[in-house]
Structures are given as C-alpha cells and as structure tokens.
Amino acid sequence: MAETQYFMLPGPTQVPPRVLRAASMPMINHRGPEFKAVFTEVTALLKKVFNTENDLFIFTASGSGGMEASVSNFINPGERVLVASMGNFGSRYRDVCRKMGAEVDFVEFPWGTPVDARVIAQKLAEDKNREIKAVFCQHNETSTGVYNDLQAISLARGDHPALLIVDAVSSVGALPIKTDEWGLDVVVSASQKGLMCPPGLAYMTVNERAWQAAEKCVNACYYFSIKLAKEFLANSQTPFTPGVSTLFAQREALRMIFEQGLDEYIADHFFRRRLVRAGIEAMGLTYLAGEEWASPAVTAVHVPQGFKPSDIVAPLREKFNIVLAGGMGKLKESTFRIGHVGYMNVMDIVVALAGVELALRRLGHPVVLGSGVAAAQELLAQGF
Ligand SMILES: *Cc1c(COP(=O)(O)O)cnc(C)c1O
DSSP, X not given: OOSOOEEOOXXXXXXXXXXXXXXXXXOOOTTSHHXXXXXXXXXXXXXXXXXXOSEXXXXXXXXXXXXXXXXXXXXXXXXXXXXXXXXXXXXXXXXXXXXXXXXXXXXXOOBTBOOOHHHHHHHHHHOTTOOEEEEEEESEETTTTEEOOHHHHHHTTTTOOOEEEXXXXXXXXXXXXXXXXXXXXXEEEETTSXXXXXXXXXXXXXXXXXXXXXXXXOSOOSTXXXXXXXXXXXXXXXXXXXXXXXXXXXXXXXXXXXXXXXXXXXXXXXXXXXHHHHHHHHTTOOBSSXXXXXXXXXXXXXXXXXXXXXXXXXXXXXXXXXXXXXXOGGGTTTEEEEXXXXXXXXXXXXXXXXXXXXXXXXXXXXXXXXXXXXXXXXXXXXXX
C-alpha cells in the first residue's frame, strides 16, 4: 500500500505529521506530574474550542462512547426523551436512548434537511406535564452533510426544562459552537474529525442544569460515570487509564489550531465546502444538502442513476489512493461522501474532483473532464 493517500473521509481524518510525532512520545505515568500538565492543557484548549466554562470530561472511547455517556449519565430508564433526527447518526441516538431504557419520541426530518426548530417547540409545548427530560440532536449530520441551527433548537424549548444534548462529533473544529451562549447542556465530540487527531478520545461538556439531572440519575453507568470522573478531575486525572498517546497528539493538534487561529481554521472548512460544491455542480452531479445548511465538514453526493457508490469509491481507492466514503443508512446505495473536515490541503479537493470525473468517465456517464476541477480552480484563483 502506498504511504501517501488522498484521505478524504469525514472521520477519521488526516493527521498532521507534527501531531503523529507527538503521539510517538515515550509513555508517562497517568498518575504522575507530567500527565497533569498534558491533561490540563488539553482540557483548557478544548474548552476554548467548545466556548464553554462547563466541566469537560475526556473519555478513552470513540465518539459513540461519548454518545452513550451523554445518555446514561442523565436519563433514567422509563424517562421520556425527544430524539430529533435528520440522518443516520440521529438513528444512532435513538438506538442508544432505547438501549438505556428511555421512552423515545423519535422525530425524523427528511434526510438532506436540518431539524425544524418549530416542530421541536410544538412537541415540547404539547408536553404539558413536562415529562420529556431531554432533546437529543446532532450538530452536524455526517451521513447527509447537513448541520443544524443549535441556537434555534435551544430557544425552541422556551421555558420547558428539557435538557438539550448535542452530538457535535463531526462539527467541532469545522463549525463554530457556542456551548454556553446557546445554552447547550451537554455536548459530545471526539478526537478524530475536526480536531486533527487520531481516534481514541471522546469529549463531553456538562453544565449545571445537566449536573442536576445527573445527581438524580440511577442508570447503569460505570466506565462512563461523570460522578466518578468528577472526583478524578479535581486532580487532573481520569478514573481509568486514558489514551495517553492520543492526549499527546490532541495537545499538539490543539496548539496547531490556535497557532493558526480557531476562526481561521473554521473558515477553511467553509471554503472547502464551496470548492467541493462548485466542483460537483460543474460536473453535473447533485448533492443532498441545500445551500443554507450544507455542512462545511462533509458533502454527500448523489450517485448518478444506475450506479452504486462503490462504482466510484472503489476504483478511486484502487487506482489513485483517493479515499472517499460511501453512503450511510438509507443512503448507503445512493450516495458517496467527500470528507473535508480536519487537516487538509485544498489541493486534495482538486485531486478528489479530478478522480470523481475520471470515475464517471470510466462508467460511461457523460462528464466533461476538467469541469469540476476548473470550477474549483476558479475559486482558488481568486485568492492566489
Ligand atoms: C463520527 C460520528 C460519531 C461517532 O462515531 P465513532 O465511530 O463512534 O467515533 C457520532 N456522531 C456523528 C455525527 C459522527 O459523525
């Protein structure tokens, strides 16, 4: 296998060599003084990314571990929750909530559109007895390439006491997130998407309101217990052996993000979104997401009629080491996805567009070679 790939998944994502070198540092004692310095710095920088002063927990887990923690710590068996979904990860929240014994009200919006906050407002207004304990949603739905207006969803609660619990796994770093300002009670993310780091760590912020729910929660929760984690947090430690090497990596990646500037780093993602969409459009393909809520992290593209995602993804991987993602859930057979989240050179996008054109040509689908590439180049020329 070639060591160099054009690696364009919506997670895991490319890891800068500087971050990989940091991950290769010798092991340290996770109960010793050197660990405290790493843990404290990572926590402080993550809080700046999340725009929060809430508690922030670091779990050694993938993002789904964080999702589980965001249910099991706050929701008791038998309690009602509202899961607002617009794609495959919304279904995952539904499944996790059900496994944890919650009574799930599943509200699904058409895949390719965001959550309509008015529907959430209506659902909560109908809940006269205030039985709904939490609203769950994604910040960015990775299966469709659509993001949500979290502030609108938060405000839609009005004076209903339901917590707002957000899966921001694929958005943190790619989209601004104002955890405290928007009143997001719990936010979950992970190391391997917009945070330029290998997989292995999940992050979760918890505010005062969420803590009140946690105090009353008796759900089965051991590894992911925030009550236990809070005791260790006082000493800048975790209850169990953390992914030390990934923490080294995450510290380096966060330093890089702040050297560039968080706003600039996020803005890069919005520019990549423009490049991808211009290119896809110019070659005559269509994407799922409308302009307004199109994700800066990932673009889901419809496969032309008569073909499967693997007709495009597989030959690009085999022939050119271009790694794109297939579809997910009910889009599995009809879309492929170009990830543009995290660490990336914009030229990777030009290469991916060139690759997609070649794959279409190979399939006999009408395409003007260079059309997508040229559209992206026009945008690049403006700033060059
Ligand atoms: C990637 C992702 C997750 C977590 O996936 P893991 O494979 O468990 O890390 C959760 N939610 C969203 C929206 C994601 O994109």
